[in-house]
Amino acid sequence: EVHLLESGGGLVQPGGSLRLSCAASGFTFNSYAMNWVRQAPGKGLEWVSAISGSGVSTYLADSVKGRFTISRDNSKNTLYMQMNSLRAEDTAVYFCAKGLAWPTGFDYWGRGTLVTVSS
Amino acid sequence: QTVVTQEPSLTVSPGGTVTLTCASSTGAVTSAYYPNWFQQKPGQAPRALIYSTSSKHSWTPARFSGSLLGGKAALTLSGVQPEDEAEYYCLLYYGGANWVFGGGTKLTVL
Numbered sequence: 001e002v003h004l005l006e007s008g009g010g011l012v013q014p015g016g017s018l019r020l021s022c023a024a025s026g027f028t029f030n031s032y033a034m035n036w037v038r039q040a041p042g043k044g045l046e047w048v049s050a051i052s053g054s055g056v057s058t059y060l061a062d063s064v065k066g067r068f069t070i071s072r073d074n075s076k077n078t079l080y081m082q083m084n085s086l087r088a089e090d091t092a093v094y095f096c097a098k099g100l101a102w103p104t105g106f107d108y109w110g111r112g113t114l115v116t117v118s119s
Numbered sequence: 120q121t122v123v124t125q126e127p128s129l130t131v132s133p134g135g136t137v138t139l140t141c142a143s144s145t146g147a148v149t150s151a152y153y154p155n156w157f158q159q160k161p162g163q164a165p166r167a168l169i170y171s172t173s174s175k176h177s178w179t180p181a182r183f184s185g186s187l188l189g190g191k192a193a194l195t196l197s198g199v200q201p202e203d204e205a206e207y208y209c210l211l212y213y214g215g216a217n218w219v220f221g222g223g224t225k226l227t228v229l
Contacts, residue, residue, distance in 0.1 A: 035218075037165075037220075044208065044220060044221070044222050044223045045157070045159075045165065045208050045210075045220040045223070046220060047210070047218035047219065047220060050216045050218070057216075059215065059216030059217070061217075095164055095165070097165075100170055103153055103212045103216070104153050104170050104171045104174075105153055105155035105167070105170035105171060105210065105212075106155060106157075106167055106170075106210070107167045107170070107176060108167070109164040109165050109166070109167070110164065111163075111164050112164055
């Protein structure tokens with residue numbers, strides 16, 4: 001059974017940093033791209049970032065480019081998101097989502113971790 | 120900036136049929152956009168329903184189907200159940216790992 005568990009969320013001041021993790025199990029982790037998707041309170045979904053199965057290729061939405069970095073450790077079956085220079089508008093629940101065969105879509109999602117950027 | 124548009128809200132009676140659509144500001148949606156559909160209930164993570172326009176996941180109920188309709192991606196629910204009341208999001212692929220979600224459709228079963 002596929003399982004994704006996000007962690008690392010919390011309250012951070014504007015301009016601060018946070019690192020999110022997503023622990024994966026139940027599938028061959030290094031064979032699939034992984035994604036981060038966020039949802040601001042009461043709002044819709046926003047794709048944030050993707051990384052290839054090998055970790056060689058990474059992609060970021062324009063809204064986070066230059067501030068966020070996606071990475072993965074295939075030996076630990078874990079996906080990461082390093083978030084720097086955080087802004088109030090980054091406040092959201094951050095979900096990790098497993099990719100299907102590229103670029104057909106996503107299948108499994110974690111429950112999410114809440115990031116709140118506030119002074 | 121690319122915008123993906125969905126109906127903000129729809130209402131359907133139990134047992135009825137409803138079609139949700141997903142339009143792109145760049146023009147007609149084709150299979151090359153690999154349309155995906157997700158269901159989200161309050162307080163829960165999204166659940167994948169459809170990928171690559173019309174392919175179902177192993178857990179997707181048979182009453183859900185995906186298609187292309189009039190230049191848009193479409194999700195049709197046939198024989199709607201009360202538990203189908205939820206927010207539905209489409210997702211389109213614009214190349215180079217550029218994914219864009221629609222704003223969501225709130226489906227009410229009444």
